[in-house]
Amino acid sequence: MIANYGYKDGSGEYYISIDTDKCISCPAGRACLTACPKGMFEIITDDYDDEVAAVKQSFRRSLAFDCTGCKPAGGYSSLPCMTGCTPGAIKHSW
């Protein structure tokens, strides 16, 4: 399942997509939990009883601001969450 967390507002579309099928047996040891400097990810048990990563509820309405620090303007050449997630489950829409 691809879970899209985020929103679209007047300034753009801000979604973090998580391919939860790649999360189920995570070979990266749940690296997303520590890779994100803001600790935006958590592990939840979804409706199909799989343990998968999700964006914490408290960040879902402010991704444009919370992720800014990791974008190129913040000095990063690649996003830590995407780099840490070696199975490639995490994608940003912007």
Place this chain on the structure above:
Amino acid sequence: MYSAGIDMGSRTVKVVFLEELKVDGAPQLKWGVKGKHIMFPEDLDADQAAEKAFDEALQAAGIARDKVTRVVATGAGRKQVKFATADVTEVSAGAKGAVFMCPTARTVIDVGAEEGRGIKADGDGKVVDFAGNEKCAAGAGAFAESMSRALQLSLKDFGQASLRSDKTIPMNAQCTVFAESEVVSLIHSSTPKEDIAKAVLDAVASRVTAMARRVGIEGEVALIGGMVHNVGFVQSLKTALGVDQVLLPEMPEYVSALGAALLAAENK
């Protein structure tokens, strides 16, 4: 014995019971027993509202409480249903119920009072991809309702009025507060009510369509949630999606409760 689904929405509580029958030895489900409870200010305690809705539905259906073996809760207030044996998100329940009601649907658009969402589902009603909008109330039923109040039209007349307009007035604001001020400006500039109604419903449809496009529109599209009753919105949605037909299940506001009941029957 019965399984039940309870959808604790932000405005109404919906309950569906499924009877588990054995036909020629094989388990079959019979559904259709339902109840709806509109939440009033005194129901701000969601647990009490859930209890009240469930009791009313049991009474209406003539079912004894001990005959209900499993209750799965869904909706914004699902965690408040203390008597539920499990809970699932609105996304899973909506997909399950929509594909049960419209077996050819693979894209499900759910527009309730509080939030709209686009869901891609497989033939078993399992979610493949979903997107909601955590921030924007302008893609939800409550926005259309508040705009109908601003125009002093009933919700039914609001939808009907929009069908009489052939104008396209873009509403640029993404936020309900700014959108409402755009509507007030249109009222002050003597724009006919039907044109404003169409502008509002086009705006809701365009926001909901953006979510559906995010997951990718595949197969037939089913629309669920209370906005199905708004004929103007259905037309605006068809136009925004660029499709001739949108599947509209019977009793659309019960589809998520039905999905929860189906998941209960599957022993989720």
